[in-house]
Amino acid sequence: MKLYTLKVTDIRQETQDSVTILFKQPGLKRIKYIAGQYLSLIFRINGRRYVRPYSFSSAPGVDETLNITVKRVPAGIVSNHIFDKLKIEDVLEVIEPMGDFVLPANTQTSDKHIYLWGAGSGITPLISIAKDALYGNKATSITLAYGNRDYENIIFSTVIEDLNKRFAGIFFPYHFITKPFVDIDNPNVVQGRITEKEIRDLLNGSQGNLKNTIHFICGPVGLKESIKSTLNELGVENSNIFSEDFEVIRNPKDFEDIITQNVLIKRGGESKTVEVTFGKSILEAGLDALMELSYSCQTGNCLVCKARIIKGDVRMIGVEKLPELLESDECLLCSSFPVSDNVEISIEY
Numbered sequence: 001m002k003l004y005t006l007k008v009t010d011i012r013q014e015t016q017d018s019v020t021i022l023f024k025q026p027g028l029k030r031i032k033y034i035a036g037q038y039l040s041l042i043f044r045i046n047g048r049r050y051v052r053p054y055s056f057s058s059a060p061g062v063d064e065t066l067n068i069t070v071k072r073v074p075a076g077i078v079s080n081h082i083f084d085k086l087k088i089e090d091v092l093e094v095i096e097p098m099g100d101f102v103l104p105a106n107t108q109t110s111d112k113h114i115y116l117w118g119a120g121s122g123i124t125p126l127i128s129i130a131k132d133a134l135y136g137n138k139a140t141s142i143t144l145a146y147g148n149r150d151y152e153n154i155i156f157s158t159v160i161e162d163l164n165k166r167f168a169g170i171f172f173p174y175h176f177i178t179k180p181f182v183d184i185d186n187p188n189v190v191q192g193r194i195t196e197k198e199i200r201d202l203l204n205g206s207q208g209n210l211k212n213t214i215h216f217i218c219g220p221v222g223l224k225e226s227i228k229s230t231l232n233e234l235g236v237e238n239s240n241i242f243s244e245d246f247e248v249i250r251n252p253k254d255f256e257d258i259i260t261q262n263v264l265i266k267r268g269g270e271s272k273t274v275e276v277t278f279g280k281s282i283l284e285a286g287l288d289a290l291m292e293l294s295y296s297c298q299t300g301n302c303l304v305c306k307a308r309i310i311k312g313d314v315r316m317i318g319v320e321k322l323p324e325l326l327e328s329d330e331c332l333l334c335s336s337f338p339v340s341d342n343v344e345i346s347i348e349y
């Protein structure tokens with residue numbers, strides 16, 4: 001896992017509660033990334049180390065700077081720190097780009113229709129993919145269905161408008177606005193949510209040739225589920241559907257038999273018994289105990305928090321991808337919860 005330091009060259013207010021941070025590409029060690037990937041920012045706040053992934057909103061080969069766009073989360077530690085404390089010229093430590101929410105590497109996409117489905121801050125990786133595919137001639141057409149509460153708070157509304165003009169006949173953006181409105185002078189605005197009917201209507205744009213479509217979804221769980229199930233009903237294969245989650249919503253039922261337990265965590269020469277209170281992951285408990293544990297996504301995707309279970313029983317909850325890449329005695333600490341009282345974990349990676 002490579003670490004870099006990046007300097008903030010600009011901070012742009014996108015909407016009331018979202019900002020884009022522009023970083024200068026390092027002169028020598030330039031950072032390579034793929035549209036749709038994310039950068040993990042490292043902060044030290046009140047003596048504790050925090051890592052948070054943010055999808056690139058820039059696209060390689062299109063934007064000079066490395067851009068991320070952050071939405072303020074109520075009571076969120078890092079997003080509020082970025083809003084209230086980060087300044088131009090600040091230098092941040094970051095973890096190399098990661099993530100598989102990208103155009104498939106071994107598939108020719110230039111004859112495909114790409115559909116981008118998103119809501120709110122979920123637009124960030126989608127705009128990166130849109131710019132990359134449009135400027136790089138990587139698709140026949142690109143449809144963007146983007147949901148927001150109101151028209152005034154659409155992130156990247158100007159960028160989307162510019163792409164619409166520049167790539168007329170190839171790029172088809174639609175804004176779905178849930179708050180009732182009157183008099184918006186934009187033919188691409190639709191009143192309401194992205195419903196099953198709207199999904200089906202938009203897919204008619206591919207003239208029924210759904211085999212030639214690729215779909216990227218980034219937004220709340222409900223949106224992802226409804227788009228996926230409609231696409232599946234219409235015969236789109238899962239191999240052509242990609243999704244990115246900014247946070248994991250776990251099912252409370254999975255926690256029914258979990259109670260507060262002590263867990264022994266061994267890392268290098270350090271060894272600490274931490275109390276994993278009900279609902280917290282072993283990773284969170286270790287970080288709260290000020291252990292320097294490696295992590296990034298906290299959604300069970302990046303494998304950075306992989307650890308070996310030496311003793312006891314651990315349950316992984318909410319991990320959708322990659323468990324097959326783990327050995328039977330391995331777990332991802334960000335998604336692991338102790339289910340016995342003698343758990344011992346060793347971090348060797």
Ligand SMILES: Cc1cc2nc3c(=O)[nH]c(=O)nc-3n(C[C@H](O)[C@H](O)[C@H](O)COP(=O)(O)OP(=O)(O)OC[C@H]3O[C@@H](n4cnc5c(N)ncnc54)[C@H](O)[C@@H]3O)c2cc1C
Pocket residue numbers: 038052053054055056068069070071072073074075076077078079080099121124125244245246247297298299
């Ligand atoms: C792969 C990936 C890419 C991401 N890309 C972006 C991005 O481009 N832009 C962006 O703004 N965020 C993005 N995120 C989310 C980001 O990493 C942080 O989780 C988010 O900024 C909240 O961090 P925090 O420290 O402010 O909140 P925390 O202090 O960690 O959490 C505070 C509370 O907010 C809830 N919460 C956590 N994350 C979210 C969220 N995303 N939305 C609503 N509530 C939340 C938590 O459940 C908790 O209750 C991404 C996450 C992942 C996994």
Ligand code: FES
Pocket residue numbers: 294295296297298299300301302303304305306332333334335
């Ligand atoms: S932090 Fe990414 S899988 Fe755990």
